[in-house]
Amino acid sequence: MQKRSNIDENTAAAASAKIIEGSVPPTIAVLPFANLSTDQEQEFFADGITEDTISYFSKSKTFPVVSINSVMKYKNSKEATKDIANDLNANYLVQGSIRKGGNKVRISAKLTDALEDTQIWSQTWDRSLDDVFEVQDEVSQKVSALALPAIIANEQNTLNNKDLKIFSAWDEFLHSLNSYDKSGEAKNIEEKIKHVYEAIEHAEKSIALDKNLTDAYNVLASACSFFKIVESSLQHDREKMKQYPESVSEKVIVSESNNPDLVMNMAFLFRISNDETKYKEFVNKAVEINPHHSRSLQAKGMLYLNECDYDNAIDFLNRAHEINPKGVPFYETMLLFCHLGKND
Structure with missing residues (x-):
């Protein structure tokens, strides 16, 4: 299994000072x-x-x-x-x-x-x-x-055209996104883990260069969620797997981000840890941050569905689908459950 590297703060500071113009988040x-x-x-x-x-x-x-x-x-x-x-x-x-x-x-x-x-x-x-x-x-x-995710996607697409020897916090963040995307395309668990560790390494480099780039914490939270899911299927390095998500969780919480994706990743961590109270708290926080964030609305709709509040479930699922049709998997199936519940 690929080991994560520790980022030396002096090295990070030196690299930060040498970042070339044009290698920062776009305006x-x-x-x-x-x-x-x-x-x-x-x-x-x-x-x-x-x-x-x-x-x-x-x-x-x-x-x-x-x-x-x-x-x-x-x-x-x-x-x-x-x-x-x-x-x-x-x-x-x-x-x-x-x-x-x-x-x-x-x-x-x-x-x-x-x-x-x-x-x-x-x-x-x-x-x-x-x-x-x-x-x-x-x-x-x-x-x-x-527009925000559209910009990030466009930045990811143009990253490979950059001829850089030293990467900025923004470049490292984009690299972490690309690595995490590759983990989703991997054909086996070993390859998935390899790409997730690459994503973690780039995200930590990004944070070392700029602690205020909260999107990098979002990648760490996604990686944390991944390890929570695969933990039970891994037969080696189990203790490290158990400790790692908690350390990432602390980093994410310390960032105090108003990024709804980051908050939703934390909510998911609580969900797979069977802490439904914290899960609901973080879903509600994400919706409060941005009432038009598709992923948060979908999660809120699912909460209503689980509580058999079908009218509110339909409302939130429809709102999520209107904002981002591709971002709401199994939309029609969930609506079917809602209507079946109403007619039961």
Whole structure:
């Protein structure tokens, strides 16, 4: 079994000092949402979505986000987006528009890789304007919830094009993600363990370089969950396996992250340790952090299903599926159980 290496703090500090430019988390700029309606009063609504979206991106702490004051000067600007990105020193641009018709509004948003000038994500929502602030809050959270993983996936895809001899905390984090993804594709348990240890090593290097990069703790929590699952099937190094998840758990809790994925990984650890009280506590915390986070909503829906509260289960499962259809496995089966329970 591959051994984990200990990261020497002096080595990490020296490496951190030599990180080359361009090897840091990319910067996001949310440009002012355009009001495509003839109703000029909707300018306030569009500006509110812009400001709230910036706020939700900032709460994730994964990427630097350009301030509202810096982006508002580009409201109604005809300048090329690539020039705007250069001026703001932004790698990714979020752009959007609103179009009102009667008591309905259509809100569109898209995410662009400014360096490559390619669109990597887009979505449209049709909503009633019965509660303007509720719509504004919902869409702002959904934009950040869907765009953030799209950016990380795009960064993973471009990692191999970097010709680096020294990696930053961000690069190490991306390497840890790639290694963990490989563990899911492995054909046997030994190969899975090998890739998980590689993920751990890169995640720990990332944390040694930047303790505030909480996404690296997310990888550690995922690895911890993996070892909890395979522990009973492993016949060797059992004591180390038992101790490792607890040490990772402590690191994750110390990070005090507002990352819902990280919180959900901790919830899962409690679930497979048969601590249902802590599991529910962490699921509820994840939903509180971001009420539009698909994975958290799905877990909350499953809690309601287990409690035979079928109406709430259906509501949360539908909301999770709407946000991320690919991220809710067995969606139709779970809904079937809900409807069967209601009719029982």
